[in-house]
Amino acid sequence: MTFSNQSLTNVSTEQQYQGLLERGLFSALTSVPCFVFLFINVTMLFTLRSKSVFCETSRYILLYNLLFADTAQLVVSQLLYILAFCRMKLTYPVCGALTLIAVLANEISPLTLVLMSLERYVAVCYPLRHATIITTRNTAVAIIVVWAFSSLNVLIRVVLLLEFPFEDLESLQMKDFCSNIAMSIGPMSVDYDKAYTCFLFVSAAVAITSSYIGVMIAARSASTDKASAHKARNTLLLHLVQLGLSLSSTIYTPMLIALSKSLARLLFVRVQNVFYVCIFIFPRCLSSLIYGIRDQTIRPILVYHLCCRLKLSAKSEVSP
Template sequence: PVDLVVSIIVKRFEILQIVVVILLYINCLMMFTFLKKEAFRSDTRYVLFAQTLFIDSSLILLSDLALTGVYFQLEIHFAICCIFALIMKMFIILTPLTLVAMCLERYVAICMPLRHADISTPRTRTICILLVWIISAVLPLFMVISSAFVLTPRFLFTYVVCSAEVMFLQSWQSTVQNILLQLYFVTMFGVILFTYIMIMKAAKKASADKKKSTHKGLRTVILHGLQLLLTMVQFICPYYEAAALEVSLVLFVNIRYADFIVFVLAPRCLSPLVYGIRDEKFFTVLRNYALFGLYVSVSRCVGVTKQRSQAKTKPLEM
């Protein structure tokens, strides 16, 4: 029945909004934690992590708006949708590229510890971030240039249900995009695989006291590789979603809902897991802000109580 289908769609949408709000709250809390501590703002590792949080939060918000438009078949001005699509494409590529930069930073820290301080400087950090943004702009730039040759003036005054593929009106545009995405993926996956192999070699040679941190770095690279795979699969989603739309709207909505959870939300849950929970230094500060300072206050009270009890039980010195 139509009423049952509509009820299920609305229920899913409500659940999804709750999940999105929770994720955005966690990411904002982590960004606040990063900004409050100078030690984090001066560390390349945490600076790249903060960039990932910003990109992921922005992309979750934009993707959720796009999904809302599809659910309710909301039409917006074509020109506004084009700007929306360009930002989404750039942010989708920014996330895996930043992950690659984070893997390289771990490679330098573990495999070249003596040179890490010389390499990881504010200057190299700025250059790295600029390169990531410039490389990410290649695909959106292609979209703008190709659309200038394809789009007619009448398109600029139409209203459409917005999606990331709205600017691709010719098949050759999708073909060139696929070539660029494959080039992105092969290059990024190759770099992550290289860092994994080198860190694994370093783990075998590491002394007993360094093995723990080395293996932790290895697991971090593996998680980043998983993030990369899930993120890049997102690029092929529009193609089978379009095929599903030709079958039925219900099938299209179901697939779009599943894709949003698996390929948009899931990869962006891993960044808080990798650095927000597994990183003891960051997690300690994060926990304090999450509990509005209660954790530190309780810890201090417990410490003072222990000191007093020890002072009472300590025998008098003659």
């Protein structure tokens, strides 16, 4: 009996070790790319504030707003991931605040993509009026409207959360890890989330597609700059791809709910880690990669800042 108990204990210890080892491996595989892309995003944000041309040009101002929202979403998502990895459970108010910040940042991205698409549409279809329509002041007003609209949605979500009878709970301490799934604690919240998500992305898709069609029609006109129209068309296609990737993050939660009912716990955790990298991390760094490589004005300055920071970090590691 003693030998048998010792064998069972050894097996149990080995399984726990393998589980911890696998968790650590998955955590490294997801955290390392996240921190690398955070480094690139922060450098890109710094680049967009390093020259006056970036601060005074509408499309760069909109790009800064898009990158800021993506970076905030990436930070909050990674924070929640680390908390779940460390088995730390939050209270409902703290988890609610974090998830609402993530929701706010996630909804800023598609609305900013709409503004960027409209800016390209005006630049190609109304080149003579572009300077008077797309001004720094009008861009700032549009960004304020986007943040106000998204904040109103967050406020509605808070009101719906307040309808939940928290006073009936023994404690505000959550029994599960903090996530959007854990904060979907009422049928009205779930229904509102689905309706708003559909409305937001259908509207954004219609706006970007309409801009693309308008640019295509304008490109056939003899009075339109063919090179500018071709470049704007490619940019709008990229905006559609970015919108699709942003939409994938909204179906992340329902997809996990469906998979959790059919997959074993260990396999589900593995799939969840893969989805986290593909759906959350990769789309949040796409904007920096796209504009950092394609834009001839941003590329040399971004490379300069990246190389300087890498050299400084290398020197700090070498120095005693």
